Amino acid sequence: VTDHMLGVAVAAAAIVLSFILVMVQKFCLARAPSLAIESDQAHYSTDIALNGSVMATLLINYYGGPTWVDPVCAIFVALYYCYAGRKIAFKAMDMLLDHELPAAVRERIKETIRRHPDILGFHDLRTRKSGMVIHITFDVEIDPNTSLQDAHGYVRALELDILTDFPYAEIIIHKDPYGDTHDPRHPESGILH
Numbered sequence: 001v002t003d004h005m006l007g008v009a010v011a012a013a014a015i016v017l018s019f020i021l022v023m024v025q026k027f028c029l030a031r032a033p034s035l036a037i038e039s040d041q042a043h044y045s046t047d048i049a050l051n052g053s054v055m056a057t058l059l060i061n062y063y064g065g066p067t068w069v070d071p072v073c074a075i076f077v078a079l080y081y082c083y084a085g086r087k088i089a090f091k092a093m094d095m096l097l098d099h100e101l102p103a104a105v106r107e108r109i110k111e112t113i114r115r116h117p118d119i120l121g122f123h124d125l126r127t128r129k130s131g132m133v134i135h136i137t138f139d140v141e142i143d144p145n146t147s148l149q150d151a152h153g154y155v156r157a158l159e160l161d162i163l164t165d166f167p168y169a170e171i172i173i174h175k176d177p178y179g180d181t182h183d184p185r186h187p188e189s190g191i192l193h
Contacts, residue, residue, distance in 0.1 A: 004062040011051040042084040101127040118154040137172040144177035
């Protein structure tokens with residue numbers, strides 16, 4: 001290495017620029033959760049770690065430190081790359097395989113449904129994520145003597161309540177008379193009450 005301080009300056013500039021980009025991506029993810037942006041954010045976060053290790057290695061080398069610091073830093077950065085890549089890969093597989101959303105998210109949906117007194121029961125809750133869109137489908141049970149217009153109003157209020165928590169949700173709600181949970185659309189009727 002012929003110019004340690006130039007390398008340190010370049011790495012420092014790269015860290016600052018990457019950090020700004022990561023913060024912008026974090027801001028975007030809070031408003032529009034996207035796995036593509038999240039994976040790009042992971043990429044630039046690993047760039048920060050890489051450039052930080054380059055700076056540390058150059059400074060240690062400049063001041064006569066041991067040469068083994070370079071490969072040790074490289075190993076730690078590689079492990080961080082693996083950690084970040086594994087996390088994104090599992091999220092991508094969940095999305096591609098239409099896995100159910102996490103239990104905590106499903107419980108939030110159930111709590112929202114339970115807050116509506118005109119919804120007497122619900123069943124067949126199914127969730128999945130595709131890109132930024134969360135797909136939520138379930139059946140609700142309503143008093144069989146309720147008019148179609150009133151039942152529609154109950155379900156509309158429930159949809160709007162769910163959209164408050166999940167603005168990118170696509171929601172399909174089927175109405176059943178109370179007590180009638182048999183549904184030929186779903187071979188396993190009554191799933192996940």
